[in-house]
Amino acid sequence: MGKxxxxxxxxxxxxxxxxTKIFKWSEIRQNKWxxxxxxxxDVTNFSKKHPGGKVILLNNVGQDATDAFTSFHKDMNKVxxxxxxxxxxxxxxxxDINQKEERKDELHKDFQQxxxxxxxxxxxxxxxxxxxxxxxxxIVLDLIGTYLIYKSGYENWFSYFIAVACLVTTQAQAGWLQxxxxxxxxxxxxxxxxxxxxxxxxxxxxFSSDRWNNRHFKHHAKPNAxxxxxxxxxxxxxxxxxxxxEEVGKKKKGWLPYNLQQFYFFFTxxxxxxxxxxxxxxxxxxxxxxxxxEMMWIGIFSIRWYFMFVPILGIFATIKLLFLVRFFQSYWxxxxxxxxxxxxxxDYDQDLSWFRTQLIxxxxxxxxxxxxxxxxxxxxxxxHHLFPTMPRHNLYKIAPHVKQLCEKYGIEYQCKTMSQATxxxxxCLKESGEIWYEAYNS
Numbered sequence: 001m002g003k004x005x006x007x008x009x010x011x012x013x014x015x016x017x018x019x020t021k022i023f024k025w026s027e028i029r030q031n032k033w034x035x036x037x038x039x040x041x042d043v044t045n046f047s048k049k050h051p052g053g054k055v056i057l058l059n060n061v062g063q064d065a066t067d068a069f070t071s072f073h074k075d076m077n078k079v080x081x082x083x084x085x086x087x088x089x090x091x092x093x094x095x096d097i098n099q100k101e102e103r104k105d106e107l108h109k110d111f112q113q114x115x116x117x118x119x120x121x122x123x124x125x126x127x128x129x130x131x132x133x134x135x136x137x138x139i140v141l142d143l144i145g146t147y148l149i150y151k152s153g154y155e156n157w158f159s160y161f162i163a164v165a166c167l168v169t170t171q172a173q174a175g176w177l178q179x180x181x182x183x184x185x186x187x188x189x190x191x192x193x194x195x196x197x198x199x200x201x202x203x204x205x206x207f208s209s210d211r212w213n214n215r216h217f218k219h220h221a222k223p224n225a226x227x228x229x230x231x232x233x234x235x236x237x238x239x240x241x242x243x244x245x246e247e248v249g250k251k252k253k254g255w256l257p258y259n260l261q262q263f264y265f266f267f268t269x270x271x272x273x274x275x276x277x278x279x280x281x282x283x284x285x286x287x288x289x290x291x292x293x294e295m296m297w298i299g300i301f302s303i304r305w306y307f308m309f310v311p312i313l314g315i316f317a318t319i320k321l322l323f324l325v326r327f328f329q330s331y332w333x334x335x336x337x338x339x340x341x342x343x344x345x346x347d348y349d350q351d352l353s354w355f356r357t358q359l360i361x362x363x364x365x366x367x368x369x370x371x372x373x374x375x376x377x378x379x380x381x382x383x384h385h386l387f388p389t390m391p392r393h394n395l396y397k398i399a400p401h402v403k404q405l406c407e408k409y410g411i412e413y414q415c416k417t418m419s420q421a422t423x424x425x426x427x428c429l430k431e432s433g434e435i436w437y438e439a440y441n442s
Contacts, residue, residue: 068354181193
């Protein structure tokens with residue numbers, strides 16, 4: 001266990017300092033370094049080269065990022081090569097004191113044991129049959145939708161409606177598959193995951209894999225954290241949680257009547273997110289960063305849709321069809337994902353343990369064949385956030401063990417019915433709007 005194994009903390013620190021430089025947490029926070037497994041890393045220059053983006057590293061500076069690091073990186077041998085050059089010393093183990101969280105180090109150790117249990121249970125091993133059938137589902141639905149359009153076009157509104165339903169389902173289910181690929185949970189090879197990710201999100205869905213990675217991992221690292229989670233960064237239109245509405249209200253700011261946001265939310269964000277906002281953000285992102293390779297992949301989607309529908313419908317009717325599919329897909333996506341996050345705690349980054357952070361910002365929806373399918377198994381949102389690289393068909397297997405750890409530390413494990421989770425979107429928006437209104441008028 002090393003020289004300092006049987007020494008008291010002061011002696012252990014002195015012994016360690018003879019081998020490598022020891023830093024205090026005050027120094028680490030002041031210099032904006034990162035700690036992983038009690039090793040201190042200076043990522044100041046490396047942050048610009050980080051494959052996952054600069055911001056996700058900067059969002060974790062001055063903190064223990066061990067669990068986040070382990071959760072996002074699948075090929076440890078590869079990343080260790082980068083870490084060696086960045087290591088500048090160590091921090092004394094179990095010295096990260098956070099007044100806002102008791103037993104933080106103990107919980108961290110127990111979560112590491114839980115991860116080892118998941119590895120022992122082979123829960124990070126994907127099922128080829130599961131993902132093969134899932135991909136086959138996309139092909140079949142896409143072909144059915146195309147065939148119905150080809151046979152009847154606009155002439156038969158019933159078949160047109162069925163075709164739109166098939167195409168919407170294709171896009172929604174492709175969204176769950178690209179999500180799995182982006183998290184490296186489908187193939188053993190990281191390169192294969194990246195390649196298949198481009199095939200699905202770019203060629204089948206028409207969006208950027210690079211943009212998705214850049215944005216989505218920020219969300220996972222700091223879920224519901226004000227200024228750090230891009231998924232809640234729309235305060236001009238909606239105010240979430242309790243703290244932000246009160247802050248904005250006290251400053252007498254109000255771009256919209258937020259006390260009515262529980263009503264206008266459902267008619268603004270869901271219908272516009274994918275067909276307008278995501279499309280515009282993708283175009284801006286790729287242009288500014290000159291991602292020509294990504295543009296080429298997305299071009300496959302445009303060519304595919306052109307030859308599938310333009311000869312039958314014409315260019316304007318094809319654009320109308322695409323917008324209609326995106327419209328319903330957007331509602332599906334918002335409904336399936338935000339009922340697990342919006343009603344949960346929204347606050348500034350409190351530097352809590354990885355386990356506690358995910359539990360207070362995430363909730364589950366009851367398991368059923370329909371709930372699993374319609375949400376891409378993100379009804380197990382808690383387990384997914386704790387273990388992002390775990391194949392989704394295994395998430396339910398680790399859930400009982402997560403519950404046990406919650407009980408040990410008195411952390412609430414929230415699991416709701418689908419209807420309750422849906423209504424809670426309305427309820428949380430209403431509560432936040434009322435907080436803003438009271439602060440604004442006080």
